[in-house]
Amino acid sequence: MTVDDLLAAARAGLTRLSPAEAAGLQAAGGLLVDIRYAALRDRDGTIPGALVVERNELEWRLDPASPHRAAEATDHALRVMVICDEGYASSLAASSLRQLGLRHATDVIGGFRAWRASGLPVDPPERPPAPTAEDTAPAS
Template sequence: MSAAPGPTGHGTPPPLGIDELLVRVRASFERIEPQEAYEAARAGDALLVDIRYAALRERDGLIPGAVVVERNELEWRLDPQGSHRLPEATGHALRIVVICNEGYASTLAAQSLHHLGLHRATDLVGGFQAWRRAGLPVV
């Protein structure tokens, strides 16, 4: 009896760790700094989407004007073709800035939105914590 193929199989690349995955995903789109995100949202050129869980929002506050969407609902709420979309999900050209607590989960969330054709989706470098450190509005 022969042994089963190893974890990489035949010709399959080895699995990535999360750090390498983040590097690769981040190289696929331009991320946005807090001040630029603030200015884009004020100008009506970006929809800020806060995916932090409730305990973090309650502890640290909210970004005024940001739409709160739980991470497990993100794709359903922002897909312009979806039956459960938010009114703000007006089309595939929408510029979306995904915000998590520190800018890690938001990278993967933005990548998922790219798979839905939302090619202007990005995430906030440093997440909500960077926004707050920059002295930008929080309520």
């Protein structure tokens, strides 16, 4: 099995959402979970109202039976939409949540990049990204 096979199998069990569909479901009370790592959130900003849970903590924070769950993880019927940067890791994460019994878990097609490109709301980064070597190099 390759990673592409694993991704295809994960997506076969999901009803993936467009960014607009995810925004509508979030407005109706669904839980949008941003699993992007901090450097991406610091660079690109965040989605208003999204719960930020980095990928390595996701199952513990969203399993309603976990003593480490987020307050929002109330039961297995919760409408969870996972979003990553481009929509790949989120498919694998949503599939994992389904294995935990979160039967409505899914993800957002195209991830944060598609969300932002669709003109949906994005809060700017709380702090500007750290300068890169290119930013600090003397002009030639």
